[in-house]
Amino acid sequence: MIAEDRKTRYFIDLQWYTQNNRSFQAMAQQRLCPACKAKLGTEVQERVPTVDPKTGRVVFEMRNVPYASNPMTVVRSCCSKERSYVTAETPVAEALFRVFLANSNQPISAEQIREQLSNYISLADRPHGYSPELIERIIANDRFYGLRAFQLGVE
Secondary structure, eight states: OHHHHHSOEEEEOHHHHHHTTOOHHHHHHTTSOHHHHHHTTOEEEEEEEEEOTTTOOEEEEEEEEETTSSHHHHHHHTGGGSTTSSOTTSOHHHHHHHHHHHTTTOOEEHHHHHHHHHHHSOGGGSTTTTOHHHHHHHHHTOSSSOEEEOOOSOO
C-alpha cells in the first residue's frame, strides 16, 4: 500500500495551457462525442455552489451556463462511455489525454492509466500493450496536451 502511495502520479496541467496561450476548454471540447458537440452554444441549468451572505453557509442555486462549460463533467458523464471514445487506432498521447478527461483530471499513476486504457481497448490489440514505461515516456516528452507529473509540494 505504501509503495502505491509513492508512485508518480500524472495529470493535465491546466496552468500549462495559460502559460502556452492555449485554451484547455477548447481542447477538451474537441473531444466531446458528436451528440455533445451538437449541444455546444446552448444553455443549460446547473446547480452551482455559492455562499449565502446572510448565513455564511454553502447553498446551491440554479444558473444558466453554456453547455460543456466544464467539459470534463460532460466527458465523464457521457462521451467517455461511447465505444469510439478511445479505440485501438487512437494515438497513444491522445488516448492518455482522453483518460485524464474521463477521470476528471484526478492525478493517477502510469499503472492506473494503463488499467483505464484497458477498459477501452484490449491490451492485446496494441503491440506495446501500453506499458507503464511507455506511458511515462510519452508524458515526459509531451509538448501538446499539458500532461505532467503531479507534484505535492515539498516533501
